[in-house]
Amino acid sequence: MVVLHHPDPAEIELVDVLAALGHPVRLDIARALADGEERYCGEVLPDVPKSSKTHHWRALRESGVLFQRHEGRRFYLSLRRADLDARFPGLLDLVLTEPR
Amino acid sequence: MVVLHHPDPAEIELVDVLAALGHPVRLDIARALADGEERYCGEVLPDVPKSSKTHHWRALRESGVLFQRHEGRRFYLSLRRADLDARFPGLLDLVLTEPR
Numbered sequence: 001m002v003v004l005h006h007p008d009p010a011e012i013e014l015v016d017v018l019a020a021l022g023h024p025v026r027l028d029i030a031r032a033l034a035d036g037e038e039r040y041c042g043e044v045l046p047d048v049p050k051s052s053k054t055h056h057w058r059a060l061r062e063s064g065v066l067f068q069r070h071e072g073r074r075f076y077l078s079l080r081r082a083d084l085d086a087r088f089p090g091l092l093d094l095v096l097t098e099p100r
Numbered sequence: 101m102v103v104l105h106h107p108d109p110a111e112i113e114l115v116d117v118l119a120a121l122g123h124p125v126r127l128d129i130a131r132a133l134a135d136g137e138e139r140y141c142g143e144v145l146p147d148v149p150k151s152s153k154t155h156h157w158r159a160l161r162e163s164g165v166l167f168q169r170h171e172g173r174r175f176y177l178s179l180r181r182a183d184l185d186a187r188f189p190g191l192l193d194l195v196l197t198e199p200r
Contacts, residue, residue, distance in 0.1 A: 014198050019122025027115050088198050090190060098114050098188050 004061060004068050009083040012064030017088065020063035021095055026056045030065060030079060034096045038069070038078040104161060104168050109183040112164030117188065120163035121195055126156045130165060130179060134196045138169070138178040 021027050025048060032044045045053065057077065060066045064083065069076045084092045121127050125148060132144045145153065157177065160166045164183065169176045184192045 014195065015122055015124050015127050017122075018118045018127070018195065022115055022117075022119025022122040024115050027118070088194065090194055091198070094188065094190055094194065095114065095118065098191070 004070070006061060006067060006080075007064045009064075009080075009087060012080075012083060012087050014088060014091075016063040017065055017084065017091070020059050020065050023056070023059075025052065026060055026065075027095070029053070029056060029060060029077075030092075031096050033066065033077060033079040036079060036081050038067075038076045041075050041077055044077060104170070106161060106167060107164045109164075109180075109187060112180075112183060112187050114188060114191075116163035117165060117184065117191070120159050120165050123156070123159075125152065126160055126165075127195070129153070129156060129160060129177075130192075131196050133166065133177060133179040136179060136181050138167075138176045141175050141177055144177060 021030060025045070028048075029044055033039060041053070041057065042050075057066075057068055057075075061068045064080055067078050067080055069078075079092075081092060121130060125145070128148075129144055133139060141153070141157065157166075157168055157175075161168045164180060167178045167180055169178075179192075181192060
């Protein structure tokens with residue numbers, strides 16, 4: 001079983017979240033998950049090559065922006081909205097709705 | 101005379117601002133200027149080596165987070181609060197006041 005590191009809510013650092021979202025592909029990934037639904041990774045930005053996205057899943061996961069759950073050979077992504085809203089109220093709404 | 105590029109307010113991009121603030125030293129620089137006053141560069145994070153800060157002034161200036169004004173051999177920094185507040189309402193307040 002693949003065990004992926006996800007920071008505890010209290011360990012999520014603002015500076016890491018800003019850095020994670022401060023990249024066009026990663027911001028688009030977060031926006032593609034903005035409704036809070038879990039999605040199969042292949043559904044998220046299907047036009048971006050997988051090799052490019054793999055690195056970004058990790059940056060988003062390790063900063064605390066998203067959950068990455070493996071099921072067999074597939075994995076699923078969801079935004080850690082509740083954790084982020086509790087820790088940095090308003091940030092996610094602002095970042096996901098502003099013009100890029 | 102040194103002419104430094106500063107993006108026009110309408111050209112400031114959210115993703116660039118997030119990337120600029122998504123670094124501990126740069127976030128501290130922005131926080132040191134949070135009151136809106138212009139400061140001599142040497143006053144801002146005096147304990148961080150100049151060689152390390154020079155790179156960060158540029159990232160903050162080119163993303164639209166701060167103004168950098170030269171006067172003789174010195175330069176002065178100020179946060180572009182009005183421009184950022186107009187473009188991304190609430191972002192700066194949130195980022196500068198949340199725990200890091």
